[in-house]
Amino acid sequence: MGHTDKSNWELIKNGIFSENTIFRMAISLCPSIAVTNSLKNGFFMGVSVIFVQTMVNLTVSLIRGFVHPKIRIPIFMMIIAGYVSIIDMTMAAFARPVYKQIGLYIQLIVAFASIFARAEVFAVKNKLVPSVCDGLGMGIGFFLAMIVISFFRELLGKGALWGFPIVEGNPLLIMVLPAGGFFAVGLLMGFFNWMDAKIAERKSAGQAVEKQAA
Amino acid sequence: MDFNKLFQLIIAASLINNFVFTRFLGLCIFFGVSKKMETAVGMSITFTAVMVISAALSWVVFQYIMIPLDLTFLKIIVFIGIVAAFVQSADTIMKKVSPSLYYKLGIYLALITTNCIILAVPLINSGEGYNFLESMSFGLGSGIGFALALIIMASIREKLELAEIPAPFRGMPISFIVAGLIALAFTGFSGLITL
Numbered sequence: 083m084g085h086t087d088k089s090n091w092e093l094i095k096n097g098i099f100s101e102n103t104i105f106r107m108a109i110s111l112c113p114s115i116a117v118t119n120s121l122k123n124g125f126f127m128g129v130s131v132i133f134v135q136t137m138v139n140l141t142v143s144l145i146r147g148f149v150h151p152k153i154r155i156p157i158f159m160m161i162i163a164g165y166v167s168i169i170d171m172t173m174a175a176f177a178r179p180v181y182k183q184i185g186l187y188i189q190l191i192v193a194f195a196s197i198f199a200r201a202e203v204f205a206v207k208n209k210l211v212p213s214v215c216d217g218l219g220m221g222i223g224f225f226l227a228m229i230v231i232s233f234f235r236e237l238l239g240k241g242a243l244w245g246f247p248i249v250e251g252n253p254l255l256i257m258v259l260p261a262g263g264f265f266a267v268g269l270l271m272g273f274f275n276w277m278d279a280k281i282a283e284r285k286s287a288g289q290a291v292e293k294q295a296a
Numbered sequence: 297m298d299f300n301k302l303f304q305l306i307i308a309a310s311l312i313n314n315f316v317f318t319r320f321l322g323l324c325i326f327f328g329v330s331k332k333m334e335t336a337v338g339m340s341i342t343f344t345a346v347m348v349i350s351a352a353l354s355w356v357v358f359q360y361i362m363i364p365l366d367l368t369f370l371k372i373i374v375f376i377g378i379v380a381a382f383v384q385s386a387d388t389i390m391k392k393v394s395p396s397l398y399y400k401l402g403i404y405l406a407l408i409t410t411n412c413i414i415l416a417v418p419l420i421n422s423g424e425g426y427n428f429l430e431s432m433s434f435g436l437g438s439g440i441g442f443a444l445a446l447i448i449m450a451s452i453r454e455k456l457e458l459a460e461i462p463a464p465f466r467g468m469p470i471s472f473i474v475a476g477l478i479a480l481a482f483t484g485f486s487g488l489i490t491l
Contacts, residue, residue, distance in 0.1 A: 109324050112412050116320035159380060163373040170372065189372050189419055193412040195324055260318050261479040268465075268472025276464035 090215040097219025104227040104267070105274050109195040114231060115263035117184045121244045124232030126180050128225030130169045130188055132218065135197050137165045139217030142205040149206075158201050159192075166192040196220060235266050302433040305426075309437025312486055315413055316445035317479040322413030326446060327471055329404075336450035342404040344439025346383060347417050351435030354378050354418035355428055368422075375418045383408050413442060448478060 088096070101107060104114045117123040141161050149157050170188050173181045181188070191197070200220055205213040236242055239257030241249035256262045315321045325343075329335050354375050362368050387405045390398040408414055417438055421431040452474055461470050 111323035111327065112320050115323065156377070156380060159376055160373060163376050167370070167372050171369065186416065186419065186423075190321070190412040190416060192372055192376055193415050256480075259480075259483065260320070261476045261483065263320065264472045264476030264479055268469045268476065271472065272462075272465040272469035275469065279464060 088212075090212060093212055093215040094219035094222065097216060097221070098223040098226065101220070102223040102227060103196045103220060104224065104231075105271055107196065109199070110197075110224065111267070112190065113184075113187045114227060114267055115260070116187050118228060118232035118235050118263060118266070119239065119258045120236045121229070121232045122180060123184050124228040126173065126177060127184060127187065128221075128228040130173070131191060131194070131197075131224045131228075132221030133169055134162065134165045134191055134194075135200065135221040135224075136214055136217040138162050138197055138201055139205040139213040140210065141165075142201040143208060143210050143213035146206050154202075154206070158198060162194075162197055162201070163192045196224070231263075231266055231270060234270070235262060238262075302429060305430055305433045306437035306440070307488070309434050310441035310444065311482070312488055314441040314445060314482055314485075315416070315438050316442060317475070317482040318486075319416070321416050322411060322442060325411060325413070326442075326449065326475075327468065330446055330449040330453055330471070333447070333450045333454060335404075336446045338401050339404050340439075340443030340446050342401045342408065343413070343442055344436065346379075346386070346405075346408055346414060347439040347442075348432055348435040350379050350382055350414060351417045351421055351431045352428070353382060355421060355426075355431040358418070358422050359428075371419065371422060376415055378418070379408075379414055413438070445478070449475065452478075 097103075099106075103110050113127050117127045138158075138161055142158060145157075166189065169191070170185070173188060174185065200216060204216050208216070233243070235257045236244075237248065238254045239259075239262060241247060241251065241253040254262075257266065309315075313319060316323065316326050322343075325339065329339050357374065357378060358368075358371065362371065362374060367374070383405055387398075390401070390405070417435050418431075421434055424434075426434060449471075453471065456470065456474070465473075
């Protein structure tokens with residue numbers, strides 16, 4: 083990918099739908115299961131990733147002229163680690179209860195393949211504004227995936243949302259257990275694939291009809 | 297030296313708190329390379345070795361440099377630097393000393409630097425305050441646990457290739473569901489040892 087010709091809006095949409103980190107690219111999966119047992123945890127994780135991804139893209143794009151290609155990997159790593167430390171300490175100070183549960187995974191954002199990959203394939207070759215939009219799109223895509231997964235897991239597993247009970251009765255305990263995370267992601271992925279196939283089918287059917295009409 | 301404790305740590309890290317199935321780390325690699333048995337075995341060996349050594353290295357740096365200088369808040373940056381530097385040098389040394397081994401395992405080394413499972417070992421070690429031998433045992437146990445997970449998954453996926461799976465679930469989704477079933481089996485280990 084060289085300089086991009088896409089508009090900023092297209093870049094954001096690209097991150098949310100066609101290159102969604104979790105459901106499409108299937109990278110950075112660890113937190114998608116580890117922290118999605120409640121909506122709150124998923125929300126905080128998603129927000130942290132939006133912040134880190136956007137800031138990393140911004141910084142890498144700013145310094146892209148100065149960094150020698152041979153030492154770019156350690157430099158990018160340090161930039162990412164710096165921003166992760168910021169969010170790590172901020173959360174430790176202001177969101178203590180959540181931090182206790184997901185702190186380890188916040189620290190491990192530093193090893194996210196998706197963040198590094200966007201810096202490497204996109205931000206380093208593009209101007210400031212497109213890079214920020216790309217980072218924002220990728221971050222929001224990840225955020226939405228976290229929200230969807232944790233919504234289902236908390237609702238089914240605890241009968242609650244954001245800690246407030248919603249459904250009475252016996253919840254499916256398995257959904258908040260580790261195994262439930264795998265099931266939830268697997269089923270959602272399958273569902274999105276199925277939807278994709280349906281949409282493609284409808285499109286090709288529509289084209290066939292147009293051809294006949296012509 | 298309390299060998300009992302070390303043994304318990306290894307068992308706990310490999311079975312009860314298995315990195316893949318209860319802590320959900322290293323999932324990208326877990327789903328990425330578990331398609332073939334051969335790659336799974338190569339990956340597990342490389343991972344276990346890197347985990348033990350990087351646990352030892354980062355323990356030394358953490359105890360003798362970062363604590364005296366009061367730099368513990370920099371641990372994320374320092375640990376990722378240590379791991380990256382170590383992996384890079386292992387890569388170079390292996391290429392020179394044993395090209396045949398490099399040919400087999402070198403590609404995995406490149407993947408390791410940005411992997412959460414490797415970084416998690418020093419982070420958890422420093423958080424739990426393990427001593428030198430305990431840190432290394434934890435690294436070893438985690439490595440064995442990861443190897444176990446990877447090899448189980450690879451052998452199942454080789455069979456899955458031949459199975460008839462509904463179209464939308466082919467590939468990734470079915471692997472997730474299989475992993476969920478294995479994770480369910482691994483919950484049976486909880487309570488095996490209480491530390």
